[in-house]
């Protein structure tokens with residue numbers, strides 16, 4: 001399976017990479033609100049227009065007072081980009097580990113997640129599929145479920 005890597009940016013200016021099966025898959029996921037920022041979980045995610053638009057916010061801005069002389073305002077700070085990419089990589093590695101260990105409960109996902117939330121069954125990592133309706137219901141009941149990136153989700157492949 002060949003994946004396309006896009007540079008994405010959330011409305012808070014976090015830049016991260018997204019893997020997609022193609023531009024169409026990206027557009028589909030974006031239109032369905034499935035893209036989330038790994039840093040702040042913002043769902044307002046777009047392809048990064050250009051590096052010059054990079055805005056890391058105040059929290060990650062370099063120490064004020066002594067801007068490096070060679071730094072140009074129109075260019076992103078390379079080290080900040082590297083930091084975020086590192087966070088993204090760690091997050092992905094963690095997610096892959098979680099997915100690997102999670103019990104695949106298939107289309108029983110919603111009912112298992114609900115039972116766990118109510119303490120009716122053992123707390124454990126599960127993964128599986130849920131309909132849009134089930135996802136809405138879980139959210140309304142306060143059951144937190146993590147959307148799985150398309151490429152990590154093998155629960156629908158046989």
Ligand SMILES: [Zn+2]
Pocket residue numbers: 010011012013014037038039040041042
């Ligand atoms: Zn963000």
